């Protein structure tokens with residue numbers, strides 16, 4: 001079967017007029033989305049705490065796409081570093097009109113084993129980091145009357161919660177609330193706010209912390225997904241590019257789940273009936289119908 005979803009959805013200059021900052025853009029999903037933005041004509045800033053790694057990634061991305069990439073060191077937990085990153089972006093590209101809050105920190109642990117600092121560290125990267133970037137950029141956009149888009153990467157357990165990743169769940173739920181709140185409050189300034197809730201899209205950074213060692217083999221994540229596969233980076237990049245582009249101009253305050261139905265599989269009360277073979281359904285139907293007649 002032709003895997004259309006593995007391919008780029010846009011192929012032109014759909015992001016030609018965009019200058020987009022991708023936090024955590026040096027690796028994993030951030031890198032995949034940033035690379036696709038570049039292919040569509042955007043100028044891109046990638047940030048993380050590791051400037052050496054970022055510089056190497058930027059060179060690689062420029063060679064692959066022919067686009068312009070500015071690598072900037074920025075710990076999103078620190079508001080002064082975020083402001084400096086914003087200043088540097090404007091100095092280089094003249095403006096900025098897109099922000100992808102992608103930087104995250106997460107690892108599995110029973111919550112009672114976490115120190116107060118461990119809990120804070122994840123909250124600070126995810127919630128405070130997204131807040132720091134959104135607030136600094138928002139102030140700049142509003143002051144300079146710039147039409148802009150913010151895209152926040154959350155997760156499906158931002159709605160449901162999840163055991164063993166409680167700091168992340170708590171923080172992502174906060175990011176989702178911020179998305180919906182500011183979508184309304186800042187619409188009058190032509191600032192759109194949306195979120196993506198990805199299901200399993202394996203990356204080294206996340207998988208080494210979420211399914212370390214043998215856990216990768218013990219739990220086959222694709223089995224938890226009704227579509228029986230994990231996501232491909234390009235299909236997430238396609239959605240991100242659409243939400244960053246002006247083609248999605250009327251989408252505001254939305255969170256789009258891209259998980260092959262994974263979270264609903266866990267939610268529906270009778271979803272376990274998936275395991276019943278079709279012959280058994282014939283018998284069950286007879287049993288149910290006979291019951292109907294008696295009552």
Ligand code: COA
Nearest residue numbers: 104105106107109113114115116117118121122205206209
């Ligand atoms: N279990 C329990 N506590 C842990 C831990 C683990 N597996 N890993 C780190 N911690 C604790 C540390 O001991 C420290 O707490 P303490 O000071 O009370 O001892 C606290 O968490 C902060 O860790 P530190 O390594 O100092 O912070 P950091 O800022 O360098 O790293 C992390 C942040 C821990 C989130 C790290 O995993 C990271 O850098 N992640 C970024 C990338 C990522 O997570 N990607 C996946 C996103 S889905």
